[in-house]
Amino acid sequence: MASSFTVITRARVPREQLFDLSLDIDAHLASMSASEESAIGGVTAGGIGLGETVTWRARHFGVWFTMTSRITALDRPAGFVDEQTRGPFRSFRHEHVFEDDGDGGTVMTDTLTLASPVFGALAERLILAPYLRRLIVERNRHLVDAAAG
DSSP, X not given: OOEEEEEEEEESSOHHHHHHHHTBHHHHHHHTGGGTOEEEEESOSSBOOTTOEEEEEEEETTEEEEEXXXXXXXXXXXXXXXXXXXXXXXXXXXXXXXXXXXXXXXXEEXXXXXXXXXXXXXXXXXXXXXXXXXXXXXXXXXXXXXXXX
């Protein structure tokens, strides 16, 4: 069974700018410096596009993890989806949606759906989902700040 959660972020920047920044490997790495994340395969710098992959290496819970993700859907500037093709989860899907807020800003909605490799739904709900939610909130805060200049 998979668990899912959504994070909504509001930004006073145009959605095209936030969309492009969300696909930028360098911006992602800057937002994840606390986990010592690095891009070690596939697209490792600049923007990533439809069908392309990136392999991440990062430390979480004191353990090093490697995960390869592919951009499986992309509709600029409305949204994109990245999904794990190899890595620590049984499944991992991250949907990014960008909407105009009607006042020159953007509403960014991240929906993550994941399945834990061990301990199932209990680990997903009690450990993984809250931890990943915090990472997404931190990442989005960094992207919004970078976009705002």
